[in-house]
Amino acid sequence: MRNIREEELKKEKEKIDELPVPSIQLHDAISRGVNRGVIEQKRRYKRYTLLIAASLLCFSLIGTIRVSDTVAAFIGEIPGLEKLVIAVRGDTSLISSLYHDYLYPIDKTLDNHGKKLYIDSLIVDEERIVVFYKHDSSWGKETSIIPSIKGKNSEELMYSSSFYSPASDAQENMHTLQVYFFENGPLDVGSLDFHLTNDNRKVMNTWELPIQFSEEDIIPSKEYNVKMEAVIHGQRIMVNKVKVSPTSVAISVTSDSNNTYQFFGFENLHLQDTKGNKWLPEDSRTSSGEKDDWIFYTSSPFFENPEELYVVFDGIKAIPKNDMEVIIDVENRKILRSPKDMNLSIKEIEGEQVVLSHIKQNEENTFMSVFGDVVDNLGNEYRISTVSSGEVPGELHYFLPQEIEGSTITLQINGTSNVLQKETRIKVK
Structure with a gap:
């Protein structure tokens, strides 16, 4: 480095x-x-x-x-x-x-019961660890590598992860594994464990890589206390701070609790400098949070270090707080209540399978459910476990529980494609 x-x-x-x-x-x-x-x-x-x-x-x-x-x-x-x-x-x-040479070489082959995992190198900052590795192509695509992190006293650390494998399964191809920190950071790490799992998530083998990072190994993030408020159609959204790390940017946002709309995110969020260069949301993670406090993640201009930097978006995704439930009459298969303009309907497909059809405004076939808790009128809780694409662009089918004890169910909305439009630009530095 x-x-x-x-x-x-x-x-x-x-x-x-x-x-x-x-x-x-x-x-x-x-x-x-x-x-x-x-x-x-x-x-x-x-x-x-x-x-x-x-x-x-x-x-x-x-x-x-x-x-x-x-x-x-x-x-x-x-x-x-x-x-x-x-x-x-x-x-x-x-x-x-x-x-920019921000690479931590490992160059080590881990061997456990004859199965070998080659760790080439890491990229490490305060937000995540990216692992570059290779494995035997004979393992097949039905297997995957799942990580876990232990602290210096062998305690389990909280994390989330994602991975990427090239289309070709050739042995010389490099794979990536990304581990995101929650409460801890790289200086708390004592070892990285790699678990070979099959389709049933059964662990077939485990390799341990003892490793400890020093402060010299990690470039500190840059934090900017922004404290700038935007008002979009009467809804107040505060950008609190922006944390710029080598591998990502975390944008901390608070929605005013007195807003009449529930905030779920931004439309076309990105960072931009004065030359028009843009840094878009990450593919592996876009946001975290709930209710009024959120963190949004974008790619990072850390090494480019533009003199001026702005948070830019075209509006906010939000719906009225008094319109956040969908109530369905189970027996008669009727929607008793739903948000305006949400384009919901009850359909019967594949014989007697009942689905809730939702046609999204932006016509994108993404399989992210906009529904959270499902409760019937007797207090029993259910889950919508399957989402599939419908017959028209932007249509999603939510498969409703087949055995419901109550006469009605209520679905809580935890996302929306409804946008309150307003081009907004907030200066970070």
């Missing part, structure tokens, strides 16, 4: 911008720079060296809406990064972290 000397790079960029270099010569210079990339091992960190022209090109492009295939391929030509870039393709923050 290294400290980027922003002012020096800025001055060099100004000098280069003034040079009349034909595009073909610039292309050749970049190609030669890539071909001469040298890997050096210094202490525990990998360092990669390129010509300044290649560096400036990447700095100017990597913060855009999505890392294009061209840019990702360019960075992927840097010796030692090819397979890692493939493993994180599309994740702006991780590609930026790789390019």
